Amino acid sequence: MTGKTFDVDVAIVGGGAAGIGAARRLSGQGLTVWLLEASQRLGGRAWTRHVDGMALDMGCGWLHTADRNAWRPIAEDLGWEIDHRPAAWDKPQPHPRFSASEQAEAHAAFRAWHDRLMASPPASDKASDALADGGRWNGYLQAMSGYISGAPLERISAADYNAYERAATENNWRVPRGYGTLVAASLPPDVVCRPATPVERISLGAPGVTLSTPSGTVRCRAAILTMSTNVLTGDTLRLPDALDPWRHAASRLPLGCDEKLFLRIDGDIELPTETALIADPHDPDSPVFYLRPLDRPVIETFLGGRSAWRVSAEGEAATFDALLGMLEGLLGSDARRHLRPLVASSWSSETYVRGSYSHALPTHAGERAVLAAPFEDTLFFAGEATHPASFSTAHGALETGIRAADEVLSRLLPEPPAIRI
The missing domain is CATH 3.50.50.60 (FAD/NAD(P)-binding domain)
Structure with missing residues (x-):
């Protein structure tokens, strides 16, 4: 040609x-x-990889605002299953260094910041200017910004954030066959x-x-x-x-910077299903581990902002090793021998995506x-x-x-x- x-x-x-x-x-x-x-x-940033017999979404994985999401009726017309279970993000979770009362405080701090941003957007339009001065959970809120936007709150427009929140609903569902598979098949x-x-x-x-x-x-x-x-x-x-x-x-x-890394759970180890654990709630660059999503034997790891950039800077092997060390602290010293690196995204280094x-x-x-x-x-x-x-x-x-x-x-x-x- x-x-x-x-x-x-x-x-x-x-x-x-x-x-x-x-x-x-x-x-x-x-x-x-x-x-x-x-x-x-x-599929673009909707990409499902099939690894060890599992459909793993390397990019988007949730049918956000599913009640109004046009991909939902497309999936239904194809006869594909949709999982309606809510996400674990805001649920109290057993955590060795983040007590139930602290989790409640952190979630309340996020809601208070969110409400301030929506009711009285700062004149600077910087989402960070709605943070409480010296707030105990400001690092936690910055970590949330990493997952939500792939960037710190100082770089987020309050008006932009508010526009999204006004349009979104709480219905976030999943396609077990893979969101990326759905997009590519359409x-x-x-x-x-x-x-x-x-x-x-x-x-x-x-x-x-x-x-x-x-x-x-x-x-x-x-x-x-x-x-x-x-x-x-x-x-x-x-x-x-x-x-x-x-x-x-x-x-x-x-584009912000967000990456996903999956670890395979092998052998006999008791881990809860559909559980989200933040590595360090005070670290603005902390990853979050999502245990057994859709009951699968994997841990889906979310990295946002600077922690995601380190995947490109330090490489997958070093990143996986660091994550395994964090998981030992969260799940016990026996965890490492039951976990093995499976697959990782690299959106920031993708020539035709770059974020x-x-x-x-x-x-x-x-x-x-x-x-x-x-x-x-x-x-x-x-x-x-x-x-x-x-x-x-x-x-x-x-x-x-x-x-x-x-x-x-x-x-x-x-x-x-x-x-x-």
């Missing part, structure tokens, strides 16, 4: 939740649609998928858009761009100068609308970072893909299309 020019109506750049959402909306509308995915697989058959086809340059000019890839160029009437904000501002993709405002907006919506999910820097929540705006009815933008409220989620990404596809359809079709997902 080298050197060959392809002519299609719409090219979707990126095969994650947003790209697949756009593809589903464009399907059956009488347009030729190609999806160009830089990696070898579909591409409609009439959309041509080109994996391992990174777009290296985007050129504008009549007619339409030209996308340069290692396999040649794709000339299209319109393109939907769904890549992450860190890719948009990085050096793997050359954009025309006319898109500088979009790149600027993306730079104010950086976890977006957060708005203080005073820059409005950049989401800037990034979502079309360019001259030719380039359209989707991805979780373009959602005004459900950013950082797979269902938010899906919704933006549908929104961008509707914008394309209103541009390319003479009559409004029928509404469907």
Whole structure:
């Protein structure tokens, strides 16, 4: 295919939740649609790895706001099981260095901070400015920010955080077959998928858009761009100068850093199921261990912010060794011989991702609308970072893909299309 020019109506750049959402909306509308995915697989930051007979989600794993999450009816239509058990995050847990009364205090401190942020957002728009001065549990709240946003509270816009909280519900469910499996399985058959086809340059000019890839160029009437904000501002993709405002907006919506590491539980050791243990509730960089999720013989470890960056800096082996040491302190000296490293994510070092999910820097929540705006009815933008409220989620990404596809359809079709997902 080298050197060959392809002519299609719409090219979707990126095969994650947003790209697949756009593809589903464009399907059956009488347009030729190609999806160009830089990696070898579909799903983007929704990625299920099958290890030791288990489906382990390396990225998104929870159907957040499940009562309004559009991936839920898609899973139901496929006949897939949905696990409705609530998460263990806010439940009291037996902990050798975090008593039940201390856990209650920490949870109360989080709720008080949350309520202050929602009721009286600080003038600085920094979420950290709603922390209690010298608060005993401020380190715990910073650790929570690492898991929630992949960044410290000083870098989180209060307005952005509040927009998410107002849109979210408490219903967070799971797909045992894997959220990533669901997303990757949802591409409609009439959309041509080109994996391992990174777009290296985007050129504008009549007619339409030209996308340069290692396999040649794709000339299209319109393109939907769904890549992450860190890719948009990085050096793997050359954009025309006319898109500088979009790149600027993306730079104010950086991806945080979150990683997951799984350890296999082997042999006869008594560990509770569906239990969450924070390694050190006073350490703003503390990991959290989720024991036996979905009753599986694994410990799912969440690292956010600086602790997640250390996975790339120090390597998986050193990180696993440090985690095993922490687990010995939590579970007893016998724990290490029953645990073995299984698999780890590396989102920050993924060339075509470069992080976890977006957060708005203080005073820059409005950049989401800037990034979502079309360019001259030719380039359209989707991805979780373009959602005004459900950013950082797979269902938010899906919704933006549908929104961008509707914008394309209103541009390319003479009559409004029928509404469907």
